[in-house]
Amino acid sequence: MKDWIPAEWLKDVESFDLAACKNEATGTKWNLFLQHQRLRKAARALFDAGYFLEDITGMDGKEGIEVIYHFNQYEKPSRVTLRTLIVHENPEIPTISDIIPAANWHERECYDFFGITFTGHPNLIPLLLPDNFGFHPLLKKEDKRVSLFDSLSNCQTIGVKVPCVESPENPSDKE
């Protein structure tokens, strides 16, 4: 299978799910669901593979707040989306701003809008909202939240669980 996300970085990252998306319907080629501790590794691997960070955003849902990282490559469309989930009670996630400086402002924006604390961020102060704003406008009321899995209807879950072994096989060979 061509157009696979770079296999050489995928083997460094253990995701608990991988979804292929209809590119013409979702604009995204690959959705990668990650655990928090794998996030920095995945961002580093994508960045080293020549990707750049388009944006970081959040989405409030029943299961928690989903943090969404959009990566893309110059000169060819291959959007890769990293997704992690954090619980409402403890919205904390490691920063990637030391790996990719572009994340600095996007993380501050998420801090404004969702109250997500990016641990290790060098300058986590409000970016767009005033410093004494007091609440996070994009958090939804409990009865307004819907399941985060609803939005993934155009994606077909492949569910590759890449094991952390010494020499993992190239996933593109498996296809």
Added chain:
Amino acid sequence: MNFNLDGDFYSRNFQQGPTENTMILNLGPQHPSTHGVLRVLVEMDGEYILRAEPVLGYLHRMHEKMGESKTYNQFIPNMGRVDYLHALAWNWAYVGAVEQLMGIEVPERAEYVRVISCELNRIMSHLLWWGAYVMDLGGFTPILYAFDDRERAQDLLQRITGSRLTYSSFRIGGVIQDMDDIFLDGVKAFCARMPERLKMYKNLVTDNFIFRKRCEEIGEIPVEMARKYGATGPVLRGSGVADDVRRAEPYSIYDRFDFSIPTQDTTDAMGRYLVRLDEITQSLAIITQAVDQLSEGPIRAKVPKVIKPPKGETYFAVEGARGKIGVFLVSDGSNVPYRIKLRSPSLSNLSLFSECAKGSLLADAISILGSLDLVIPEIDR
């Protein structure tokens, strides 16, 4: 009267503790060279910048929250106000995202109307940038020439959009109004006139010795720095990467036109300047081809009165005058978007300013800011 000289939250955060031999300078938010309300805190050693930090949010309107509380059609006027200089690209990004989510096929004539009006709008945006940038660097006359041409394009767009600045003429499934012969004749005349004007621009400004001294080898952005900060658009192309959404992820009918993607390898402010001027030529070429290929047909697809996209999400990107505009849209099946994220190119482009301006003269930092082509409402959204 007591003045609080401690500064506000951001300046206290910027200047932690007393400084020796350096001065903290607050540039903006009301400063002519920031084109709106951008505020930059800079620490200066003499005339040189040690570090700089833009402070944003003075024009923040929370479009993303508004998107979650308005129906799909009601949100369209917002898009014309995110970036007032290239409003139609934002229009396109939003309606394109909804159309992609619902699988709506846009009639061919409507696509041509979109291409022609969007490219005209891009030329207008670049013209205003050109005048304003030269004005930042001390040349007052060129902006008046730029506005002469801009007015002509505005008169044309007014005919098919009904407004002169905050266009919101795209609709889900098409456009609001068709082009008539008067508009098309006007476009042809505009396209015929502009090459002469661009020659005059070159003689007047581009070849000017003083101007070149203010741009050349100033604000160099290597490709690696651009990628680190996610820069797109002319800022990236000025660093030598031929990346353009119209070519990379062709949307609409852009694959039918023959146009090149101008790049410059100098990576400095002059490179970005030349890229934008070349883009005007390329946009004119696209418009000329589009007018030639035009055929009759409807301008609105059949769409339901109440827009209710199926559950799902989509990311739709278009090429704006400042770079990649992206709309990430999530629908929960109701008539109101569940989540709408606006990716603004100016925000990413500005975020590299701190690193780029480090060690440069303050006067050069103004040149760098201008060469990034910032539109503050788009940064703050």
